[in-house]
Amino acid sequence: MQNRMTPRLAVLSRALATLPLLATVLAPAANANPTAAEVNVYSARQEALIRPVLDDFTAKTGIKVNLVSAKADALLQRLKSEGRNTPADVLLTVDAGNLGAAKDAGLLHALKSDLVKKAVPAHYRDNDGLWTGLSLRARPVFYARDRVKPEQLSTYAALTGQPWKGKICVRSSDNIYNQSMVAAMISNEGEKKTEAWVKGLVGNFARPPKGGDRDQIKAVAAGQCDLAIANTYYYAEMLKSDDAAERAAAEKVGVFWPDQQGRGVHVNISGAGIVAHAKNAANARRLIEFLAGPEAQAWYADNNQEYPVRADVPVSDTLKSLGDYKADKVSMSKLGANNARAVKLMDRAGWR
Ligand code: FE
Numbered sequence: 001m002q003n004r005m006t007p008r009l010a011v012l013s014r015a016l017a018t019l020p021l022l023a024t025v026l027a028p029a030a031n032a033n034p035t036a037a038e039v040n041v042y043s044a045r046q047e048a049l050i051r052p053v054l055d056d057f058t059a060k061t062g063i064k065v066n067l068v069s070a071k072a073d074a075l076l077q078r079l080k081s082e083g084r085n086t087p088a089d090v091l092l093t094v095d096a097g098n099l100g101a102a103k104d105a106g107l108l109h110a111l112k113s114d115l116v117k118k119a120v121p122a123h124y125r126d127n128d129g130l131w132t133g134l135s136l137r138a139r140p141v142f143y144a145r146d147r148v149k150p151e152q153l154s155t156y157a158a159l160t161g162q163p164w165k166g167k168i169c170v171r172s173s174d175n176i177y178n179q180s181m182v183a184a185m186i187s188n189e190g191e192k193k194t195e196a197w198v199k200g201l202v203g204n205f206a207r208p209p210k211g212g213d214r215d216q217i218k219a220v221a222a223g224q225c226d227l228a229i230a231n232t233y234y235y236a237e238m239l240k241s242d243d244a245a246e247r248a249a250a251e252k253v254g255v256f257w258p259d260q261q262g263r264g265v266h267v268n269i270s271g272a273g274i275v276a277h278a279k280n281a282a283n284a285r286r287l288i289e290f291l292a293g294p295e296a297q298a299w300y301a302d303n304n305q306e307y308p309v310r311a312d313v314p315v316s317d318t319l320k321s322l323g324d325y326k327a328d329k330v331s332m333s334k335l336g337a338n339n340a341r342a343v344k345l346m347d348r349a350g351w352r
Helices: 007-017 021-033 046-059 072-085 096-104 114-119 176-189 192-205 213-221 232-239 244-251 281-291 292-303 317-321 333-336 337-348
Strands: 038-043 064-067 090-094 132-138 141-144 227-229 253-256 267-275
Touching: 038 046, 038 072, 038 281, 046 064, 046 281, 046 292, 072 090, 072 096, 090 096, 090 281, 096 176, 096 267, 096 333, 096 337, 114 281, 132 232, 132 281, 132 292, 141 213, 176 192, 176 227, 176 267, 176 333, 176 337, 192 337, 213 227, 213 244, 213 253, 232 244, 232 253, 232 317, 244 253, 267 281, 281 292, 333 337
Parallel strands: 038 064, 038 090
Antiparallel strands: 090 267, 132 267, 141 227, 141 253
16 A cells, blocks of 8 residues: 555654654754745844835845844844854844954854945955945034034044043943944054044043933033034934924034045944854845845935945935045954954043
């Protein structure tokens, strides 16, 4: 009879039935199916800022995107503890410092995409090809329009001068944006010069660091300080805010692009990499390529108030109103590579 097992098969079948554990062990193999039409994303971006573009990817490719959103530190910790059992295929996060930390912890594997290489300038990608930048933000100086003339401003270095004693607001040194700014400076100027700068800057703080970037801009508007250092998208969002008080605060504050005769303003990226133990690596690559593509880049530029990483995609009208700038061309890879030195140096200089 066709459907009668031979005695030997029957024994094997009974043996397998008593091994539920084996079934559990084998289960992840189903996820390893390269044709599975899904991709799992661990994202440190605000869900509202990324979901629409992921939905667009699904509509165009039929690949379902499962999104887990959390803070960058928590996602890195989770990837470490999950190890090879992680369901994640893509890590999406802000700041090259965070991507560098993921790389150093062995959480990423090579992206290997000619499309991404063509779309994204080399200095916005990891020098070992483990992650790529997907959007750009600058970290310029913001000034009180009624108390500071832009002619009084020039470089980051000049912020340590006597005229700005007690006048500068910036958030705490445990924030990655400041760590990366200092890491870039270490790369450009060396550790000694950078440490002297950080000491000078701390000496000119208006108050012990508190709050986020937006709070520094608000503090300038409120007269608590004359200058602040903050990321461009916070200011652009304030200018476009539904909240009249936020709009009014932003309008009291101007943006100044430092170091335009020299290296240019400090910039940073948001970016992504394929997780080392990705089960859907091909879909992961496709998603990252999509995010580096012209449509997704245009969406980012319009909705997130970030600059595209591609030169062929225009910036939003709000960002356009801030004017053009020259950006520091330091490789984003240096931001992660110099992070530990930056943190120690800031600590020594008393940047709390
Ligand atoms: Fe931010």
